[in-house]
Amino acid sequence: MINKVFSAKQLDEKDPLFNKAEAFSLPNDTIYLDGNSLGPLPINAEKRASEVVKEQWGEGLITSWNKHQWISLPQQVGDKIGTLVGAKQGQVICCDSISINLFKVLSAALKMHPERKVIATTRNNFPTDIYMVQGLLDLLGDEYSIRYIDENHVGAQLTDDIAVLMLTQVNFRSGLKLDMKDITEQAHNKGILTLWDLAHSAGAFPVQLDECNVDFAVGCTYKYLNGGPGAPAFIYVARRHQAAYKQPLSGWMGHSSPFSFSPDYVPDTSVKQNLCGTPGIIGMSILDAALDVFDGVSLKAIDEKSKKLQAFFIAEAKRANLLEELKVVSPPLDNRGSQIAFAHEDAYAICQAWIAQGVIADFRAPNILRVGFAPLYLSFADVEKAVSSLATIIKEKHYDQDIFKQRQSVT
C-alpha cells in the first residue's frame, strides 16, 4: 500500500474552485464522472429556464423577439463562448448542432479552395464528423474524396492537395489531445485550411483559437459547458475568412437583412451567416445562463485542477492495485484532455455496477471505461470515493459479466 502524499481533504481545502460546485444543482449521493457526455444543471440555468418559458414566452409572446432580445441571442451566446475558446468578439456564433455546423464549414472551405478536392481527417475521429464528410462528398460527387490520416505525426501526412484538415482536438475515446498550434501551422505551410472540433475541449482547458491562427472551429455546449441535453452548438470563423466565406445552408436568419423578406439570398458578411432557420430560443437561453458559471474562473485554473484530479485518481487506483486489471489506454497527462480511458474486457458491466453505486461514468465500445473530470463540481473527496467503489466492484467482481452480451444482442 502506497501512502498518500496529500489526503483528499487536504487537496479540497487547497482547491480554489472548491466552492464552484454550489453553482450546480447536483443530485445527492451521486459522483458525476460523465460531465464530458452531459454536464449537470447549473442553478442559473434552472432559473433562466423558468424565466424564458413563463415570463418571456408566456407573458411577452411574440414581442419578446425584440423585448428580450431573442433575435441577438445567437451572437450574444457566441461571444460568451468565444471568450472561453480564445476568440475575439464577432467570430463565434451559437447555432444548430456540431454535425450541421461541420457541413456548413466544410462546404464553405471547399469553395474557398476550388483547386483542391480532398478533406483529411483521422479514422478514429468521432463518427459524426466522418459521417458529415461522407454525406457532403456523396452530394458533391466523385471529384472529391476523404483521406484518413493517423492521429500521430499529423504534420508529416499533410500534402498540398488537401483543402481542409478536420480534426477533433481531444479524441472522444482515448482523450488524446492534439497540438493545435503546431498542427495548424504545419497545415498552413501546405496551404491547408484547418477545422477543429472542440467538443471535448471547450470549457475543459484553455483553447486559443485566435492565437493558434485556426481557420474554423465547431463545438458542442452540452459537455463541459453544461448547456443541457442537446444544447445548441457553436461555430467559429476567423475574421480574416468571413468576407470570402459562403455556406450552403442559407436560411433566412443568415440573410444580411432577414426581415426585408427579399426574394434572393444575400449572405450576411459576418459570422451571423451561419444562422439558418429560426433558432431554438429556450435551449439557447438556458445555455446563455449556464455559461455564467465560468464568470471569474480561468480556464487555466480549471485545467490545473483537472490534472490534479486525474493524477489523484490514478494514484488512488494504483494504491488499490487496480491498474493491473484496469489498463490506462489514454496518453500521458500532458497529452490528453480532461478524461481517462481504461480498458477492461468487462468495461460495460463494471460501468453499470459503478452507476448502481452512485458513480456515473461512461462506457465506449468495445471495452473502454471512460472517466471524465469536470473541475467545476468535482472534488478530490469525490474521486477518493469513486475509486474506492470501483476497487470493490472489480476486486470482488461485484458486477454481472454477462450484461454486455445481453446488451449486444439488444442493439
Add this chain to the structure above:
Amino acid sequence: MINKVFSAKQLDEKDPLFNKAEAFSLPNDTIYLDGNSLGPLPINAEKRASEVVKEQWGEGLITSWNKHQWISLPQQVGDKIGTLVGAKQGQVICCDSISINLFKVLSAALKMHPERKVIATTRNNFPTDIYMVQGLLDLLGDEYSIRYIDENHVGAQLTDDIAVLMLTQVNFRSGLKLDMKDITEQAHNKGILTLWDLAHSAGAFPVQLDECNVDFAVGCTYKYLNGGPGAPAFIYVARRHQAAYKQPLSGWMGHSSPFSFSPDYVPDTSVKQNLCGTPGIIGMSILDAALDVFDGVSLKAIDEKSKKLQAFFIAEAKRANLLEELKVVSPPLDNRGSQIAFAHEDAYAICQAWIAQGVIADFRAPNILRVGFAPLYLSFADVEKAVSSLATIIKEKHYDQDIFKQRQSVT
C-alpha cells in the same frame, strides 16, 4: 350600421372549443392575433419545462437518455404531429428547423430523380424556402436550376423536366391556401415529386398528407402547434419513398446504429434517417407536452371555428366601416388559411398602436396588417374587442404615421 346576427356572447356560448383557452397561460388584457407567428404557452408545456430541466436533466443527468427516453423523443413527437397532419405512424420525425429540413428533402429528392434538374416553386414563397434552394443549387453547380411559377394555376405550369415541386400550402403573407390534393395529383401526372411546407397549416386545419399522396413535407411547430420560440421542426417522408431516400446531412443520430460508432455512415432505413446531430431535448420535450392540447380536439372543429371567427371579424369590421380604408387582400374564406391580410399604407403604425392597446397582430412588409386566428384560445368576444380597438385607432388616427419611416431607416 348593420345589425349583428349573433352577438359575440352568443357565439362563444355555442363554441365547443371555448374552454380550451384554459389550457394556455395567456397574459391578462391581451388579445392574441399572432398565434400564426408564435403560439402562446400551453400550461402543460410549462410543467414539462420544469420537469425536463429539474428532474430529468438535473437529477437524471446522462441516464435520462434512456430512463426518460430522450433517445426516442424525435419519433414520439413526430408521430404525435403525424396524427395532426394526416400521416400514419412512422412517417414524421421531429428535428432541426424547416430550413434545414428543406435542404435534406430537396437533396434527397434530386437524387431520386437524377435525370431532372429543376426545382419549381413560387416566387412569393416564404423567403427561407427559396433561399434554401438557392444555397443547395449554388453547392451543386450550374447543372441545376430553380424555376419560379405563379401560385395561380400551378398545374398548367408543370412540365416533365421538373424534379421537385416545393410549395407552401398557405402563403405567409396573403393566406392563400393551395389545393394540396389537386396539385399533388397534377404533379404526379408529370412525374414530379412534391414537397409541401406546412408552416401555416399544421394545427390550423385538417391536412391529409397520406390521403393527398404527398411525397414529402416539412413544417414548423412554433405557430399553430404552440411549441415555443424556435421549437424544432418536422419532416414527413411518405413510407413508399423511405427505402430510396438518402439525405446528405448524415449525422450520427440518423445512422442505423448510432452507438456502434462504426466508421462509415449507414443510413437508417426509416424516417429516422433525417436526424442529424444530437437533438435539443429541452425544446423538444416542451413541444411534446404542448401538443397535448390537441387531445380530444378535431382539426375539423378548429377549422370550422376559425372560419366563423374570421367571418365575424370581417362582419364586425364592415359594421365599423373599416373595410374601405383597410382593404382585404386575402382570398375568400374557403381559399385561405387561418389568417386575414389587410393592406393599408400605414399598416406598420396601425399594428404598433393596436399592440399598445393590447391586441397583438403582425405586420408584413410593405403594407400588410396580418391577423391570425387560433381557435384554441381565441373567443368571439376577443374578436369583437379587437375590431372595436382597431376602429378607434383607424377612424381617429390614433397612431404615429411617421413610425414606419423611422423603422425603415433603422433596418
